[in-house]
Amino acid sequence: MARKSTAAPEPAPSATSERTRRAIIDAAMETWSVNQTATLGDICDTAGIGRSTLHRHFADRAALLAAVDQQCQQQFTVAALRAHPDDGPGLEAVLRLCQELLEFGQVLSLIFSDNALIDPDGWDDGSRADQGLTAVIQRGRRDGTIDPELPADWIESVIWMLLFCAWQRSRDGGSRRETAALLSRSLSGAIGTRGPA
Structure with missing residues (x-):
């Protein structure tokens, strides 16, 4: 016993x-x-x-960095939940998610800066902000708001690259409102369609 x-x-x-x-x-x-x-x-x-x-x-530094990494995961999850990814057309859900992520400037700096300290690719699937991004993209391709001829992995890359551009503009002093509008317009033009098929 x-x-x-x-x-x-x-x-x-x-x-x-x-x-x-x-x-x-x-x-x-x-x-x-x-x-x-x-x-x-x-x-x-x-x-x-x-x-x-x-x-x-x-x-030590590693222990603190692990805690920062966990906090970044939590903030990304909060952004994903606030964006209500299951609501409305796929393209609108993508735009909402990007607008929410843009609010977390410090987190994006830790991810996008040279010699980045945080790598979302190492996060558990349950914690990633983009865990439902593929599903949202597929929904948008089905509902006609996202170009169905673009591969899903290409669309994801475009989303993250434009988010990087928006973060960089904000970091360099661009107005948050103007940057958010540019991000939405650029994303809509890059991956969207003119309307339901």
Whole structure:
């Protein structure tokens, strides 16, 4: 008969500890989205904490980067849910998703910058913002709003490249409203049709 473990369960983190942990992750995202080579000391400066506080929550850069990666996944999932990908014609759903993703400038910076720290291709399927993108594209091809002659993988590449262009324009000081309008217009022209077949 197996003996029951007598070890006490790990105590749940306090609300204060959880707020500090989240503040460190937010500071890391803010810092690394501007400078991918920033040190843990730089992140401490942004968060307004000492190194000992950071190390109580994250043993090293890799542990903090893993937490940032997880936060990026969560934000992408939130964007996908807010876009209501199952509603309306396929092209409209794609445009809504891209508009939601454009709101997460720091996350896009971590993905699109040179020597990017975050790679969505390594995310679990259940966490990826584009998990339903293929289905939305197929729906758009069926309902006549997305060009059925374009291969789905090509359409996905076009979507991510135009999202990159929109992120770059926003980063360089372009107006968010104008950038969002340019993104929608360019996507509609690149993958859309004139109306239902």
